[in-house]
Amino acid sequence: MTAGRLYIETLGCQMNMLDSELVEGQLRRLGYETTADMQAADVVLINTCSVRDHAEQKALSHLGALKKRKAKHPDTIVGVIGCMAERDPDGIVSKMPHVDLICGPGELNKVPAMIEEIREHRTRAVALSQSLSRRSTPLQRALEYDSVEALDLSRDPAPGAVLQAYIRVQRGCDKFCTFCVVPFTRGAERSRPASSIVEEAKKLADRGCKEVTLVGQTVNSYVHQEDGRPVRFADLLERVNDVSGLERVRFVTSYPGDFTDDVLDAMRELPKVCEYLHLPAQSGSDAVLKRMRRMNTVPQYVELVERAREKVPGITLASDFIVGFCGETEEEFEDTVRLVERCRFKNLFVFKYSPRPGTVADKRLEDDVPEAVKRERNMRLLKLQERLSFEDNQKLIGRSFEVLVEGYSKAAIKAQESEQDRGCEVDRGCEADRGVGAGAAVKADTHGHAPPARRPREIDLMAIGASSHRSFADAVAGADLRTRVIPETPGDDEPHPPHARPARDWRRANQLVGRTRTDRIVVFSGAPNLIGALVNVRVHAATALTLHGEVVG
Ligand code: SF4
Known part of the structure; x- marks a missing residue:
């Protein structure tokens, strides 16, 4: 039996992304299942960033959107974890009194016990590390x-x-x-x-x-x-x-x-x-x-x-x-x-x-x-x-680079999604079924949760020069995070999720993306079985953001 549905919204830097993954892992082991729908979750955790006001406002807006759900379903646990929880716990409670759990980034191992405590005693649980000493080296x-x-x-x-x-x-x-x-x-x-x-x-x-x-x-x-x-x-x-x-x-x-x-x-x-x-x-x-x-x-x-x-x-x-x-x-x-x-x-x-x-x-x-x-x-x-x-x-045109193939390129995924969306309309699919189309599935990527149907994950392309890393400035932008995992491609002999196209259609969109050792993004054509492999790609065109090439050797 499941312990409940869990939704984690992650704002901020790569530290937060990792923290969310680890907290999610702990709760999964206790029987929680993740959901891509915040409004359907039994436990909602907003992993916050305080580096810029914009990121904090974004966290507050997510919390505001949960007020109605909490009023209708008082057993829903709403938690704020991460930097904003540590920086301004009182401010959070005064603006969002429906918050049950406040946990700073240095106390995240306590989240499962805090959820238990809230369930049992119906009290707010707070864990902060404000007393941490800086006197030692x-x-x-x-x-x-x-x-x-x-x-x-x-x-x-x-x-x-x-x-x-x-x-x-x-x-x-x-x-x-x-x-x-x-x-x-x-x-x-x-x-x-x-x-x-x-x-x-x-x-x-x-x-x-x-x-x-x-x-x-x-x-x-x-x-x-x-x-x-x-x-x-x-x-x-x-x-x-x-x-x-x-x-x-x-x-x-x-x-x-x-x-x-x-x-x-x-x-x-x-x-x-x-x-x-x-x-x-x-x-x-x-x-x-x-x-x-x-x-x-x-x-x-x-x-x-x-x-x-x-x-x-x-x-x-x-x-x-x-x-x-x-x-x-x-x-x-x-x-x-x-x-x-x-x-x-x-x-x-x-x-x-x-x-x-x-x-x-x-x-x-x-x-x-x-x-x-x-x-x-x-x-x-x-x-x-x-x-x-x-x-x-x-200047890189004509040169070859070792590329770690990360998945399908954005353009290929978009083409797949619009095709799948059309499939949903034709089939008069329900909202849940539309999970394989653009909206819900992309949202699932955004939160790094398991998507509702098997699909390749989208690769995150940064504006103005691309990077696989989320920097300090990136964090302050408060942008959503994406987890890069090995994309899943149904084989011909495997069962397919509702409305997902058979493997031949996934292969038709054969534009792959990867990165050089120097973190440059490279887009090229290739078979899905290259995903996860190191290949050599010769560059034949380039924009400010991306190199385009073909697999050689
Ligand atoms: S080194 Fe980086 S994280 Fe530390 S105070 Fe300076 S900007 Fe902030």
Whole structure:
């Protein structure tokens, strides 16, 4: 018997995506089934992001949409987990009194017990880690008991279900950039034991995972103690590189202020570590960086980029920029434009500054750049990057790249969905049946839940330069997340879900998509059995976003 229907809405960064996956895994093991329909769920959890006001408003709007359901079905449990729960529990309760569960990101292992408690005692359950100490160093802290470690260790993906996966290597942040709320919501920086990370990578590889992305707020600051000796990030890369079955190892997000050359050496020497570096710059002006309390100057950043290109042949870089930060003058913004032109990133994540309560910038600096100016600077930077990406991608025409095939391309999926929708209309299918068409099935993808019928999952294409990683700026956009799993294709001899077309129709839409080691998106024609494989693709056309090619060799 099922314990109930579960719906998790995930907003924010890759950390949240991973947290949702782990919480969902715990609840599934207790008998919960996931549903793609928030209004039909018995337990609804909104995994929130506080990095930008827009993301918090989005969370509140989801909660608002649950008021009626809660009034009609008082047994429905409505929960807020993640950064907003930690940042503003009282605000949530005063605006949304129907919320039953509030749990910060450092306490997520308690969610199953909290749900039980609410069911039994009909009281609100709250778990926050506001008392976490910062007095010890990250190395000392790594040895302290970490209750969330159990959550990471509980991961148990089904064999063959996951092609690419995130692995958390570090939690929290000690950098306190003046604009950022993360150190307050995710607490002090602490690294996970290398042995646990390697075990997790082995488990994933055994179940068919080909690519892991090690995630941390400042992943290169990773340090853990083992037998009295520090294990640093370059050492960790070496250990994960040795996990058999994995083909690729990536990592996000790096902090330029303490990025050391041993990581670049590891990137060059370790065959599975991909030549892609996400290195947020935030601004091209030293004065702005100082106001942001970043630990590096612009010349130091440029030097690091140059060193990375020198030490790791063929490396691509992506970056984050904030435009319109407190007091940013036109000249300071022009410095940012010059930095973008000089560094020629593969892609950028740009966002307009918005003050976050509790941060130093909010308390001490004035948010004085008009919204229209922020918007104009945002557009200018994106347009510039579009031109640079287009020019750089054109230079790749005629070259061949190793591509990990991730699934069907968006265009192919759209064609399938419109065909399936037409099928629904002809068959006068009910709402549930329409789950195989565009609306509900895409929604299922969006939330990373099992879709109502077997279909290939859509690949997430980012605007202006593409990236497989959700960056800080990406997180602040509050965009929905998608999980990349191995698409399922019914074979000719397998039963098909209602209204899904037989295999020959799935194969007709044979446009596949994958990524190069340097994180460039490549679209090409190929048979579905290539999904999950490494193939060589020769590029014959390119846009700013995508390379187009054909399988060779
Ligand atoms: S921007 Fe990154 S490094 Fe700075 S405080 Fe936030 S999470 Fe930490």
